[in-house]
Amino acid sequence: MMVDIANNLPVYKVENDMIISRQGDITICYEVELPAIFTRSAQEYEAMHQARVKAIKVLSPFTIIHQQDRFMRMPYREQLSPGDSFLSAAGEASFSGRPYLAQRSFLFLTKIPNGRKAASSASSVLLRKSPVPVQTLNPLFLQEFGEKAGAFERILRDGGIRLRRLCDDELAGTKGRAGILESYCFLSGMDERPIIKDVQLKDGIRIGEDHCQLFTLSDAEDLPALCGSRIDYEGYSTEQTRFSVGFAAPLGLLLDTNHMVNQYIFIGDGPKTLKDLEKKRLRLQSLSGYSRENGIARDAVSDFLDEAITEQRLPVKAHINVLTWTDRESEKQEIRNKVSSAMAKLDANAKLETDGAAQIWWAGLPGNAADFPMNDTFDTFLEQAACFFNSDGNYASLEKGWRLSERLYGRPVQVDLFDKPMQTGLITNRNMFVCGGSGGGKSMVMNHLLRTEYDRGTHCVTIDIGGSYKGLCDLLGGYYFIYTEDNPIRFNPFYLAKGEVLDTEKKESLKNLLLALWKKEDEPHSRSEYVAISNAITLYYVHLAKNPLIFPGFNSFYDFLMEEYLEVLENGKVQERDFSMSNFLYVLNPYYKGGEFDYLLNATENLNMLNERFIVFELDNIKSHPILFPVVTIIIMEMFISKMRKLKGQRKLLAIDEAWVAIAKAGMAGFVKFLYKTIRKFNGIAALITQEVDDLLSSPIIKETVINLSDTKLLLDMRKFMNKFDKLQEVLGLSAKAKAMVLSLNKANEPGRVYREVFIDQGGQDLKVYRNELSVPEYLCYTTEEDEMIRVQEYAKKYGSMAEGIKALAEVIEQERQTK
Missing domain, CATH: 1.10.8 (Helicase, Ruva Protein; domain 3)
Structure with missing residues (x-):
């Protein structure tokens, strides 16, 4: 039988940025911005957990806290602009259609009016022909709830959880965009256009073409024996370090399927709850002689009461459920296996709801938490219940920046290393220090960064030893200075x-x-x-x-x-x-x-070095020459200082790769000191790149100047230096958290994907690991493998330009991969 959902909708109205139910429940709705997954230490997870506990304790009795995390598998849509370069377009196109898990998290605070009868599976609004008329709202009731919600919000913000209150249009939706209510009912994104779907609640839940399954944690016997603010993530842990994720992470971003996690905490009348439990304990005491189970239950209730009184715990009721959906019937068993596996990581056993699924799903409608069936909750303390809140979010992405990829699913994100961090005070200079073992991907990272900065108008000058930037320089048509017997270096x-x-x-x-x-x-x-x-x-x-x-x-x-x-x-x-x-x-x-x-x-060519935006000095063949090397370094120093002082308003970047040879000379060492101390004033960036950890540990120039004056540090795979890492950690000033992140690099890369990970430390405060995943054309441009470089040059000569040669070779490589 078809029923108009409007006849059963428990929402009376949306006004003043609140949802008001027909029974007088008031709900304030927030969107939650959570810190990115894989970026926090055990101490930070514990601090967030304690902030949640403190925030919830300020709320008055008969308040419901409902966190709803929505995870939807979506294809990546390439972000192209008319002025994008060839490599930018190729990079974006390579990610087009890449599936990833999009996340939006919401927090609902619902205040129940006095006298509101608790709901159960048999008394859900969903089962009534029409909801009960709305009660008259007391202005003092609204004022008190608003004050409590404000205090709640401030405490969470101080604990690193940002809340943004949703407005009326975001709650109810508009003609052109679905609101939070519609998106919940029809499993759509909030930014999508509204689409009404049929909802079938007979023999399970079906919304449009999607088959839904509901898994619940509502019985104390199915809960984990121990819970906390975080758990170890084995994929990134080592013998020396333990890598942390949030306790509920296996049910969040780590569960790779369309799903929604609902976590409820019901704050009731604490003294009354303890009084009822005392009655239950006495009842079990009288029955303990008839059954050993009654004696065990009595002891459990007694322990609960003892802890509540001695530790001043707040008793609450809680519930956790996971709603999954798919438009393929054949995938339902696979999804059940994924959810069971995720629950097992928490040492929990989920129940697949059948008969009560409809009422639980309906109570998850924003603003309808008071209609949740209380027979599907369990008694616990606030500290334990708060452990099940999701604490991890997706990596944030800016409109423009350096394209890297998030660590979990490889979704491209735009990362700003210089402008926004300077504006917010995260860093006080734009200088960089880059270090990693041989083969760790330093040249790929630096080529990618230099090309990005060049596309943004930066003047890029690179001092290289090893030929790592020849391909990029040829593609951009820059100046490439190198000494050979047939063609010696000229200025x-x-x-x-x-x-x-x-x-x-x-x-x-x-x-x-x-x-x-x-x-x-x-x-x-x-x-x-x-x-x-x-x-x-x-x-x-x-x-x-x-x-x-x-x-x-x-x-x-x-x-x-x-x-x-x-x-x-x-x-x-x-x-x-x-x-x-x-x-x-x-x-x-x-x-x-x-x-x-x-x-x-x-020289009679490559003369305009002041205005040329991409210049590479390849010094490998003259690094030991007593005459040429000093002269060339002087020319480089004077040229870049001229750029610094004369190019007003333009960004300048000097990258010194494999720098220990250059700074070993006294003149260059003084220049590096001067550069790192003054370049900030000229809108400049100094970047030093090395793979020689011994030189890093022994060089006073690097330790005392470069590292101290580099607020941005990029570290690549350091596992080759595991035995020296303690000294390296001390020199670089890395925290225990940073050490765990650095040693996790490339430990659990996604099978079938070719990339290297990079750790970025900005100001010692913002620490993240990203993938540096490149398209085939980008890789061909940046490669330092001799056979690949020769092949690229051959195709460039054959097709008349570096860009056309790379395009043709990339097509050949793609065809070769498909035929394997």
Whole structure:
């Protein structure tokens, strides 16, 4: 027989952001923002649990706390923008359709009016032809409930649980969007358009095409013997560390199916409850002579009463149920197995409800908790009942940021490492320290981060040893400086880009370079020598202005010194002891045409380094060269300082990869110190990347400057350093929680997915682990495997560009995978 649901709907009206039932129950509704799963320690779970207990204790008797967590399997919808780059689009497309578990959590506080009769399975509103008319509401009743709810909300917020009160439209819905009532009745998302479905309650629950199953924990015999605020997650635990998740996590995000978890706590008249239990104990005492079971029950009630009185426990009634649904009848048994397995992790036994399922489901309607059948509850203390509240949420995602993936299901999330954390005070600088073992995925992480920052307009400069950024640089069309015998490294610090002038900073840069080429590191220069070089630079650019056909470079500068500046010195009667032009020209002659290093300072291409947004310096072949390495490092330092000071309002990033070689040199070490201390003032980011833990432990530059001035730390797989981890933990200042998270990296990766995990610590407060999962085109662009790099270059040459070559090769690889 079909019945209009409106005739049985217990909701009388929605007003003033509250649900009022036909029997006078008032419900205030909140959406709950829970901390992300896999991000908290045992102490933090305990603190949240205690906050819940304190918050519930401020509520008055005859209040119901109902938390409803909704988990729906959904496909990921790619987030594309018109200006997205080729790799951004490829990355988003690779995740399109990826199933994940979307979560929304709600908390309902229901106040029952005095004299309201407790419901049971036989007296549910669902069984009546029409609900009882609404009672008159007392204004004082409303005021008191509002004050208690406000105190409840403040305590939870202080405990790390954020509540947002739902408004009338979110409760009742609108023409274009379903409200919380509709979404519950028809198992739809709140952001979806309203769709009315048939609800069948005969022989189980069926909503539209979905077959529902209801599993309950309502009998004390089925409950776990022990409960707490958290449990161990074995997948991420090690011999040294225990990894924590919330006690109810197996029923939450870890249960991979469409489901809804309802947790109820009923606060009654405490003294009356204890009085009734005392009567029950006496009754069992009188019957204990007839049955051993009665004696055991008597002792249990007696222990309960003793604890309530001695420990000042609040006795409550509680209930937990899990509602699952699927549109395939064949999946029902598989879902039952999943729920049973989840319950077993809690050491609990769930009951599959049949006869009473309809009444329990109907009581789960927001605002109808007072109609819950009390014969399906169990007696316990508040501290134990609060353990079953879900404490874990999904990873949050911003509109724009660095695309990583949440750890559990791989849903892409946008992570902001720099702007929002600075605005909120989470970090005080944007500097980064990146560390991980060989093969842990450092180059993939840094390539991905650099490409993301480049797409956002950042000027990215990378000092590399190992060729990790060649593919990305070629794709972006940046400058790639590398030394080979056939094509040695070339610069032109004398070149001025169009619109650029010889300012004080450029002049100082050239003076420092020339002095470094002329004098040894420990050899001082005189004031007169400094002035002479300064005048030479000034007059050289006057000379260029008069002779526009002369190409700027060291060769033409050397010619100017020999042909014109020598005459200037003679006319000025500059003495040899004040400035030795002959010695200056002799020492610098190897950099002049025909000299051993005539290529170094006379480049005719890749000249506009100030305005080029992606530059890579590959120093592997010259890292031990006594002449080239110092000169190149000076050019890099001066170039980046020029970017810092001249590019107002633009983000600058300097990444120093495998940096121990570079900072081993005194000049570069001083530059790194200067950089980490001042770059924040110029909207800049300094990032140091290393895999050498021994250098990390021994280098004073890294320990005293880099780590202390890096509010963002990225750590990759560190299991190779397990025996040194205690020292590493001390140097990095990692907490016990951070240690457990770092050692859990890549321990339980999803089968069939290829990715590496990365631990991110911001300010020592926000700690998370993400997947760095890349699309095939991204992987091909970032790979450091020699055979793969050669193959990419071959396809790029064949198809005319790096982008087209990667696209073609990615298609070939996808076809190869499908045929296997």
